Amino acid sequence: MAVATRKTDIGPPNYKQFLPPIIQKNYGKWAYHEIPEPGVMVHVAESGDKLYTVRAGTPRLLAITTIRAFADLADRYCDGYIRWTSRHNVEFLLTDPSKIPALKKDLEELGFPVGGTGNAISSIVHTQGWVHCHSAATDASGVVKSLMDELFPHFVNMDLPAKLRVAFACCLNMCGAVHCSDIAVLGVHTRAPTIDHDELPKVCEVPTLVSSCPTGAIRPATVDGNASVEIEEEQCMYCGNCYTVCPSVKINNAETDGISIWVGGKVSNARSEPKFSKLAIPYLPNNPPRWPEVVEAVVNIVNVYAQNARKHERLGEWIDRIGWPRFFELTGIPFTKYHIDDFKHAGETYKRSVQLKH
Amino acid sequence: MSEKNRATPLLDELEKGPWPSFVKEIKKESERPMVRDLLGLLERSYEEHIGHWKHGGLVGVMGYGGGVIGRYSDLPEEFPEIAEFHTYRVNQPSAWFYTSDALRTLCDIWDRHGSGLTNMHGSTGDIIFLGSKTEALEPCFADLTEAGFDLGGSGSDVRTPSCCVGPARCEWACYDTLEACYDITQTYQDELHRPAFPYKYKFKFAGCPNDCVASIARSDMSVIGTWKDNIQIDQEQVREYAAGGTDIEAEICEMCPTGCITWNGEQLVIDNSECVKCMHCINVMPRALKPGKERGATILIGAKAPIIGGALLSSVFVPFLEMEPPYEDLKELAEAIWDFWGEYGKNRERVGEFIQRVGLGNFLEEIGLDPVPEMVAHPRTNPYIFFDEELEEDEDE
Amino acid sequence: MSQPTVEEVADAMYDLVKATHGKKNLKAMDLTKAMIEKFGDDAVDKKLCKLAIRQLIDSGRCIYSYFGGSFITLPPDEDSGG
Numbered sequence: 001m002a003v004a005t006r007k008t009d010i011g012p013p014n015y016k017q018f019l020p021p022i023i024q025k026n027y028g029k030w031a032y033h034e035i036p037e038p039g040v041m042v043h044v045a046e047s048g049d050k051l052y053t054v055r056a057g058t059p060r061l062l063a064i065t066t067i068r069a070f071a072d073l074a075d076r077y078c079d080g081y082i083r084w085t086s087r088h089n090v091e092f093l094l095t096d097p098s099k100i101p102a103l104k105k106d107l108e109e110l111g112f113p114v115g116g117t118g119n120a121i122s123s124i125v126h127t128q129g130w131v132h133c134h135s136a137a138t139d140a141s142g143v144v145k146s147l148m149d150e151l152f153p154h155f156v157n158m159d160l161p162a163k164l165r166v167a168f169a170c171c172l173n174m175c176g177a178v179h180c181s182d183i184a185v186l187g188v189h190t191r192a193p194t195i196d197h198d199e200l201p202k203v204c205e206v207p208t209l210v211s212s213c214p215t216g217a218i219r220p221a222t223v224d225g226n227a228s229v230e231i232e233e234e235q236c237m238y239c240g241n242c243y244t245v246c247p248s249v250k251i252n253n254a255e256t257d258g259i260s261i262w263v264g265g266k267v268s269n270a271r272s273e274p275k276f277s278k279l280a281i282p283y284l285p286n287n288p289p290r291w292p293e294v295v296e297a298v299v300n301i302v303n304v305y306a307q308n309a310r311k312h313e314r315l316g317e318w319i320d321r322i323g324w325p326r327f328f329e330l331t332g333i334p335f336t337k338y339h340i341d342d343f344k345h346a347g348e349t350y351k352r353s354v355q356l357k358h
Numbered sequence: 359m360s361e362k363n364r365a366t367p368l369l370d371e372l373e374k375g376p377w378p379s380f381v382k383e384i385k386k387e388s389e390r391p392m393v394r395d396l397l398g399l400l401e402r403s404y405e406e407h408i409g410h411w412k413h414g415g416l417v418g419v420m421g422y423g424g425g426v427i428g429r430y431s432d433l434p435e436e437f438p439e440i441a442e443f444h445t446y447r448v449n450q451p452s453a454w455f456y457t458s459d460a461l462r463t464l465c466d467i468w469d470r471h472g473s474g475l476t477n478m479h480g481s482t483g484d485i486i487f488l489g490s491k492t493e494a495l496e497p498c499f500a501d502l503t504e505a506g507f508d509l510g511g512s513g514s515d516v517r518t519p520s521c522c523v524g525p526a527r528c529e530w531a532c533y534d535t536l537e538a539c540y541d542i543t544q545t546y547q548d549e550l551h552r553p554a555f556p557y558k559y560k561f562k563f564a565g566c567p568n569d570c571v572a573s574i575a576r577s578d579m580s581v582i583g584t585w586k587d588n589i590q591i592d593q594e595q596v597r598e599y600a601a602g603g604t605d606i607e608a609e610i611c612e613m614c615p616t617g618c619i620t621w622n623g624e625q626l627v628i629d630n631s632e633c634v635k636c637m638h639c640i641n642v643m644p645r646a647l648k649p650g651k652e653r654g655a656t657i658l659i660g661a662k663a664p665i666i667g668g669a670l671l672s673s674v675f676v677p678f679l680e681m682e683p684p685y686e687d688l689k690e691l692a693e694a695i696w697d698f699w700g701e702y703g704k705n706r707e708r709v710g711e712f713i714q715r716v717g718l719g720n721f722l723e724e725i726g727l728d729p730v731p732e733m734v735a736h737p738r739t740n741p742y743i744f745f746d747e748e749l750e751e752d753e754d755e
Numbered sequence: 756m757s758q759p760t761v762e763e764v765a766d767a768m769y770d771l772v773k774a775t776h777g778k779k780n781l782k783a784m785d786l787t788k789a790m791i792e793k794f795g796d797d798a799v800d801k802k803l804c805k806l807a808i809r810q811l812i813d814s815g816r817c818i819y820s821y822f823g824g825s826f827i828t829l830p831p832d833e834d835s836g837g
Contacts (some may be wrong), residue, residue, distance in 0.1 A: 007503040008421060009547040015452035015536050016737035018460060019526060019739050028534065030524035032645040043527050051527060061488070063386035064465040064474045071458035071465075080458040085645055086522065086571050093527075111378050127481065129381070131396075132429060132488060133446065134411040139403065141380040149375030174663040177576030178482030180671070191364055208776055212823045214666040214706065238666050241823040247412040247432065254408040263682045267575045267581075269567035269637045271615055274574050288404045289371040312613060312642065345667055415821040416831050421812055423819025466802035514782065552809065554783035555824030697801075700784055705824040 020093050022051050022083035039114035040100060043126045052094040054103055056112040057123045057155055060088040062143055069110055077103045077328040087123045089116050115156040119163055124148060126168035135240035136170035137187030137257040138286045145312045146169050148301050152285050161309040171240060182315040184262040184277040189238035191256045192231050196248040197223040204246035233302060259284045259294050263301060264316030272317050282338035304331050323357060359682040363388060366397050368404040370512040387474035392489055417444055417492055423553040425509025426495060442491045447484035448502060452536035453523045454479065464507045471498035484510040484518030515553035522562035522570040531565030531584030532653040533681035537672045539563045541685055556703030566638045578709045579692060580658040580672040587650035588630040595646035596626045607680035610639050654680045660710025670710040677732040698724045758798050764790055764807035769816050772827060780826040783808055
């Protein structure tokens, strides 16, 4: 049978074949590193060998034309060795520092800025949005591009109190786990799905659809003689899983979908323990192609943080020190009932002391 | 319809500005009819403020239940070239290292079979090939495996493990994240390609508590490097930092979460018995301070994004584990979890949610681990304790 | 008690998938539990069921599907509309 001749389960190629000789030689024997200029790192091995890394930002969505251009640069400057970071930055690995200026110039001519190191805003980790996702409440790449055009000085400089991690997800499923970022920008659906009762019986299996709902909000129902479903709207949390299973249950809504902003999360254990991002702004309009309201809101938070936080203090640590009332006061963001948790264990997020600033 | 380029005035706005433009990237491949239709569809989304994709749950390569995400346009007549526009997840090499030859091989394969558009990389870590017709799935997969690449995970399976740059280029790596990631990925190829779990199971390997792969936020099994002994200090280098402008008292001693560091202008003294390995002092003075020599990892379990029962961070499962190949202890733990959660977990229930439902105490008993105080922020505050029967009998006697 | 072969377990699994098609989606563990119930836990175990599922899928009789979680189902061309 055909299956027997197919090659399967080989797994990824072994990483060892992709490591440059200087890394193979000094693997696990690095002594320290420094950041001589934004976007450039030097790692010094115990042997004295020096590895130079030039980091450039990318839009994550890359054409093979661009990847081939990167491969050519890797050949020209790095004996063909190249890597990516966990935040979509591309890194060129050099042993000869005299080549760095020419590489930087080539990268910038190709349109890829060098930066994202140290106390900077690195590339925004993000999802697919309208480019490819079925449940996206907004586009991802477009919002990210609009944001990074304005936050650009913080990518190519290292002028913030600490590193600032921005992440974007296009619906509240939060693919990419944006929920622990200094600033998380999150597309939101705000209404239960609408149902196309004429189409539904033709394209969907009702039992599958009913069982897809994590909160049990979908029930079989006969509508105008068709075997369809009804949705208990109060139970719906807009996850869109029903739409995944059945395209006749439409979660996307051009009128009511929007964007929310969350702040103060981190994954690093440095100083304070890792923490979730908390709601700063519950809803901003979905306004392509440049999302001016979202960009303005994020830039404001970054600016207020940059002016007020102490050196090494992450955004969430700064808020922990000054308190949430002062965060809302300094940023001018209105505090609403939507900021108060009403999911399970919400009480643990209420203020339960009289330690207040008046 | 897909013969010529449509006008895309809204998308064109996003070609302006200093940050690299995804629109420019898409247009670089616009000699392809698929990509022209993608531009048209995306422009439509920008006009209408709504997406135009549908999920398809039945496509894949033969024999695998993961690695391909089915995607269909809801405007197939208008944009026929992207009526089917599926995604491949191609398992990345550890820590995303490549040679230019390997990249060109991948580009050539994707040139032949799909849109020529990629994500470098997807959120989980895979190389994403964006936009394939159904008929191209098998031939593309054959070319990939011929070139030594395989698909990653999707659905209710082991998801593609990922790791930080680790010992390849970081002085803080407390174990070999690249090798652990590769070994685990190779060991669990069957679990990765043939979904048999209640829901996804993610491994992420971070070399130190800075956790550059966000494992504590998003992996069911977070393996985070740490050490047991003393932070290594080069006093000469500490004095250099002080001379160079670092305010040791304010930036190091006062920011240490346990206040276990003192500085008298000459010597930095760390009370290592109080150190919680947060990395702050080491991050600020990498030339002077280094993690200790007795290295391994803390194993944490149960992180997830919000769906369904709210987001969770991983919590401590094994405070310290040596991380040497072939990682038998780690594998034993993972397999014990899969056995228990696999049998009793509900569809779409991540292991973190499962633990909340059955209780961490019961979970530990099933897995065969003893409870230790490192596992909790504090002991319980509610008195509703469910005692074991043996204990009750003991008390009756 | 005689142990069923991998083929026999795969056949029984296929019958179950067919019988529940359109009514209930089955995961790999649902099939495994059903087989252990049918043949007895002294005759089949998780390992044997895993082999049977592999055979079921590799032969093309069933495919994996994703409907918010992975399931094992009939291929679309045996379905009415697909």
